Amino acid sequence: MRATLYSLAAGIAVGIVFHYVLYRIFLPLEPFIYVAF
């Protein structure tokens, strides 16, 4: 039972991190304004 709960919790964490990673990978590395001006 405990192993099942841990597995579920690990899956939940990975799902959230994966969604957050999608947000982060499309952000620019350096703000445009510092590149252009």
Next chain:
Amino acid sequence: MDHWLPKPGPFFAGMVLSFLACVLAGRYYSQHNIFRDDLARFHMKTSSEVNFFPTPSQLLRFAEHRIPADRIGVIVGGSSVLHGIAQRPEYLWSKRMQDLLGDRFRVINVSSRGGAPHEYGNWVSEMLLKKRRRVVHVSDIFPCYYMSYDPAGLQIRDFFWAARARDLLLPDWPERAKRLEQVKLERAAERAKEPNPRLMAILDARLNFNDLWGSFRYLHFGTFYSPLLAPRLSTLFMPLRYQEDVEEVAPPIPARYLRANLRREMHILSELSIPCADGPLRKMEEDFASSISPQVRHVSVFLMQDNSPYFVNQLSPQQQRQLRENSRISAEALERYGVTLLQGDFLDETDFADRVHLTEEGGAKLAQRMSVLVREKARQAYGENP
């Protein structure tokens, strides 16, 4: 030593469920206004400079929240001049314009530092016009020079593609469709090296990751390192809504212009005073026509950016005449597209904080002049006397 491995069934079930919960949470945030009621502008610490990019849904909900359906929205976009660099938020020119326009109008300022004439403000206007709301769009432009060749924008191309993926913008007109195709072909090699904004937009329209995590950063917890946010550990993780809008006012005149890089500013002014009636003017017109939709043009008032007389007076008389001429012919060209132009020649040396940005006094003068034109534009566009 035994290594713990998760059971595949519960692990994948948890992963899928939490991912779906994030998608739904993002959808919730995309349908509700997250921004403060007293938000005067997207200042430095709530802007692209800290990698915070309001999404189309967030700005649309913000605009709908701030502008009731029976009011006329005045959407201020454009560059740092209209953003109000050197103006404290409580004395910001767009706030003064709101006071002058009265309750029939609702002004929101979504301009950005380094913003092109057709970025946030223009696209928010497109989104509202598509929903048949009444708006007047306010932006700014240089004589004979348009900041962006790309209708998708200069610094926030993701916003444009995200808005299109969610079908929030007005339909393309021939000039925009043609230019987008040209840009696509010309930048194919460059785009191969960076995340594709179109792909991001299509994914985000279904998965809502920008709406969720952008809202989370703004409302709940700072998740992103930026030197601007990090003078103290507490401000680094502070939700962006509590970050302070700190803008330094210009020092008194002698000190103000002493700190300017005179050589650089005079070089820019020399470039601006080269006759532009042929190539540059035509290019500006083409860039403008491919970026601002016919519907938005007819409800637009543009400030033609002017320069502080402190610098202009150091040009030769011939250069000064040519600078004025460039400004005049640019205004005439844009007026042919239905735009109302406000020339900046009512401003004097004390109204400028540097070569182009306005002091709080200059901002007050701008608000006074602009409010007259906004009223007139609303009367022309909506057939009433607001």
